[in-house]
Amino acid sequence: MVDLENGVFMEQVEDLVERKRWPDLRDMLCLLEPADISAILSELPEDRLPLLYRLLPKELAAEVFVEMEPEEQELLIKSFSDTELKEVLEELYVDDTVDIIEEMPASVVKRILQHADPETRKSVNEILKYPEDSAGSIMTTEFVDLKRDMTVEDAFKRIRRTGVDKETINICYVTDTSRHLLGLVSIRTLLLADEEDIIEDIMETNVIFATTLEDKEDVAQDLSKYDFLAMPVVDKEGRLVGIVTIDDAIDVMEEEATEDFELMAAITPTDKPYLRTGVMETVRSRLPWLMLLMLSATLSGLVINSFEESLATYSVLIGFIPMLTGTGGNSGSQSSVAVIRGLSLNEIDFGDLFSVVWKECRVAVICGVLLACANFVKLMVVDRWLMQNPDLTIPVALVICLTLICTVFCAKVVGCMLPLLAEKVGLDPAVMASPFISTIVDVLSLLIYFAFAALLLGL
């Protein structure tokens, strides 16, 4: 295995490029995995890319092409002659072609579709028709299909004849003449069976499948839940139209996790890796949320302003505002994140609302009371006794501690309910995370604070 981490290899590559030692470079690159070659090519000057790419053998070149960033793919396609483009397209799997097409500008798409063979063009157009987040949009139309009356020997013949172009031959699907899915046979079962066995007798008939319009995230979760290598996808009429392979399912799961992370930090999700996103693009994905949250914070300002007089009298109360809103925000985001993650792993759904809220209530009471006790001790020992703050009377300490209990309670209940409600009305629950919860909890905790102050301090 070539060690790419330490940079020595990269230096050798750069040296060979410098000295134009193309055959040596070709031999060196051919030793690597497509993902690594693509990473190396992207480090080199852009104008070298078409030349270097042409060094690679045809099949490897196509695999490297799939791994590249859209910008580099576009650059290459523009540099290709029509024959070259045709050659690359022939080597690509249909689902990869679709992925590339989705990222390209219209002129490039037109050129790709012109040079794809008619069958590929048909498949691509079909997949492009499915909604963006559907199983149909990530499936490949290339799979091995067998008939129920074939023998194992026939099956192997068919696999050998058609298998070269199939993305996965680990699972073969059995269909009838009108392409309805009847069952599946793994290559393992075929290998362990006798040559004369009939497919119908050895196939599994309880097939778990997805439909073309199903959410791709659910399909990915199911692949993981059942430990499948591929999931068959059927259309409305129950006809097998494609399969979702495990590698694409993993990509979906990673993308969805990244999207959740971004939404939870109030960032509009982008597909690009961090360092490849431009400054203005990053600003566009972050600024609107900051603006929205900043303006919503006006509300907590209003609450404070309306109690300005009381605060002037009891100025000791001001210093505890960040602690109270902060603890509220943290409590709320703990609950919301736990529920958001549970939702995206399909461990929780809206039907669990009651048990979730009941659990959070109990957790909130215990956490709130213990936090309040700790805080009371800290106020008495540190603020009153050590720092000799005469304003910190027992009633003031009580106001702070009671506010803490109520704030933690409200924060946890709001925090666990909002993601569930968001899911119910079709929003992404991840939006209901920390920043959003904090803004709501800020207002709530201030209202609770001043209510207790009015009650106990007579403000």
Next chain:
Amino acid sequence: MVDLENGVFMEQVEDLVERKRWPDLRDMLCLLEPADISAILSELPEDRLPLLYRLLPKELAAEVFVEMEPEEQELLIKSFSDTELKEVLEELYVDDTVDIIEEMPASVVKRILQHADPETRKSVNEILKYPEDSAGSIMTTEFVDLKRDMTVEDAFKRIRRTGVDKETINICYVTDTSRHLLGLVSIRTLLLADEEDIIEDIMETNVIFATTLEDKEDVAQDLSKYDFLAMPVVDKEGRLVGIVTIDDAIDVMEEEATEDFELMAAITPTDKPYLRTGVMETVRSRLPWLMLLMLSATLSGLVINSFEESLATYSVLIGFIPMLTGTGGNSGSQSSVAVIRGLSLNEIDFGDLFSVVWKECRVAVICGVLLACANFVKLMVVDRWLMQNPDLTIPVALVICLTLICTVFCAKVVGCMLPLLAEKVGLDPAVMASPFISTIVDVLSLLIYFAFAALLLGL
């Protein structure tokens, strides 16, 4: 496919249990996938579990057993006779046995190891020796190994002879007599080759592999990056000792993502699904963080207290504290989460510190200035003009807006640097997310606020 979502199926199951129609129940369950059977069994009363489990055919029973929660597995093991335990253990894959053992109390572990066959016991003990987060701890020792001088026909014979027990036969590994890894052959290559071809001539020799002590998360990432179905694992001497299969890699990736989500919300990670975690367990995973963050908020309280007099004079400033600390916290957590996610997807490492900070600085200046401008307009139009607040003078507005710019800048720089520094010193970067950043940024923003107030308002 049986629809489990709507509950009708579950009702039928419960009805059959009630009426003790065991053969019917058995036939019904046998139609399902192991993951679904396990879900159904866990819904039924616990005392029924051993009886219902015994209805299942042996091989399916083992697969269902693997899918169960540790508590249920323990209950079953305790109800097993020695012969039954032996039978289940024979059907399990070694890595699954290890997973189960890791969750069981010592007495149960002892019984399991007593009844496992000597070879399994040896493998289990070997895997148990590897550190918890290593590739060794998640690998299976069952794989198909071929010799370089075998023909394709020999290879198929070997697969047929040994394949029944192997977790994956999709990739076969070629080793020499001292078990050093020489290459690999996919079942696809074998199927497409001639029977007389020699393995050495068709095997791939540039094998990407992992070592037993490598971090399991990195191995999972590599499996995903290279689109592999399995990754060979070698020991220090380069001998092939096991493989990590894609289904286990997916589990690792999901676990790590969940762990990141939890750490980022200041929750100590647990392995259990949300609804299965008890109230006290949830409290234990959340309370220490809330306590720590609450006590750290004392610092921001101190800052406010030391400016209490100035605030008494310019009480209009108090109302903007939540907006300023909130915007700072949100800006910081955007940057930290972007960097944390980049780190865990291996898109960024510590070497990128400079480019990350430089990017965040530019983003921060643009975001900060635009937020400040929007806020200035809002202060002038809403607070001064519409709400006729006489205290809101131009200097006060300037203090607020300048604080906003500086706070956003500091928050973004701190937010992007802390996860990178944490990674460098070996801490989990995810800890440096929202709650932690917010606490630091609270103090920073207040210091900046009062500094500008002193400068421009002469406090």
